[in-house]
Amino acid sequence: MSKYNRLAAAVFAAAVAFQAPAFAEDKPDAVIAKVGDLEIHQSELDLAVANLDPQLAQLSDEQKKVAALSAAIDVKLLAQGALTEKLNDSEDYKKRMQYLADRELHNAYFKKHVVDTVTPEEVKARYDKEIAALPKQEEVHARHILVKTEDEAKEVIKELDAGKNFADLAKEKSTDPNKSEGGDLGYFGHGRMVKEFEDAAFALDKGTYSKTPVKTDFGYHVILVEDKRVAPPPPFEQVQDQVRQLVMRDKYLELLAQAKQSSKVDVMDETLRKGYEEANKQPAPGDQPAAQPQQ
Known part of the structure; x- marks a missing residue:
């Protein structure tokens, strides 16, 4: 995958992460607490819950709300002091607020033109495309009997030649923990077993x-x-969320490409400019392999 694709994937992941709390359904924004003259609304509590430290993930929903409310009150308490000292008039504050405003506008635009435009039909069509591009992978369904010595294994083979049932012999003689299942290993593909075992299994014909x-x-x-x-292939229901992310990523990249055509980007620092241009090189046709849904 090209550097452009890796960078785009990272930017897209960040965009998805940033936009999530802002996409809650509209609802009455009740006042749930007051700190002096400052109000804390339900929407602020929702944002505080969404931005809790991941270490608090194990808390119950009610505990999360309490922790978030406590954090929101702390913010309001110090915000009152900042307003009293007119820190909101500082250049640093204004720059930070402009950055946050740009980010939220980015998220709103992303929602309108990417998230809200994805249809179930697009997701299913992309799934079918990805499945068609998957390389065919052979699997075998095998059983085995594991013993300590070569002589023991040869004796097992003699008993099989004499007509003994493989699963019964596995339950009787195998030292593997799965002996109770008759040595059944289920289906497996290349790379799942040690090489000697895999080579032997794939070399055998069905039923031998x-x-x-x-x-x-x-x-x-x-x-x-x-x-x-x-x-x-993995069933659609199992991977549809991942496939939807692929559809969203492509729409996002298309949206960025259109924006770059209408607005010239100039990077003044030479080192940063070279890095930016290298990272954002458009992939040549066929350079971007189809992403495969995970099994």
Whole structure:
């Protein structure tokens, strides 16, 4: 992924984080407390709850509200002192307020032109596109019997050759903790097992077992492959939130591209300018791989 994509992803994540508290549904903004002549409204409490320290996440909802109210009252108490001293007239305060105002305007614009425009049809279409781009991955459904020595494994193979049931032998002889399930490992793909075991399992045909013991650091294995398949994609319901983020990210990038076309960006510091230009290089066609929904 290009530096532009990494930077854009980081900016997008920050935008999503910043905008969340501001998107609460409109409702009557009741006064819930007063500090001198200053009022604390429900909207302020909601913002205070949303911005509580993550260390307080384990608190109950009621405890969070109390902690947030306490923080809001503390803010109002010192804000009164700041107003008395006219700190709101300082240049530093005005600069900070301008930055915060710009950020909130950014968030409001982001909500209107990105968040509110995403449709279920767009999300489903993007899911279908991402699934179509996923590489096909083979999986095997295997059982195994794990023993300590090669001779024990060879004896297991002889019993299988004589017609013994694999699952029954696993319950009887395997030293693996899953022996009670008949050695069933379920479906797994490449990279899930140690290499020696994986190579042997994928080399077997469906319905066959290893005719020679497979040695790993855990001991000696006899492997039965019950089935082979192409790994199914993650269901839409499981990944739709992640896919929606992809749709939002692309809309956000398009919105930024349009804004940059209409407004020239000049960075005066040469070092920062070079870094900004490098980080914001547009990817060449095909440079941005399709993001894959996580299984």
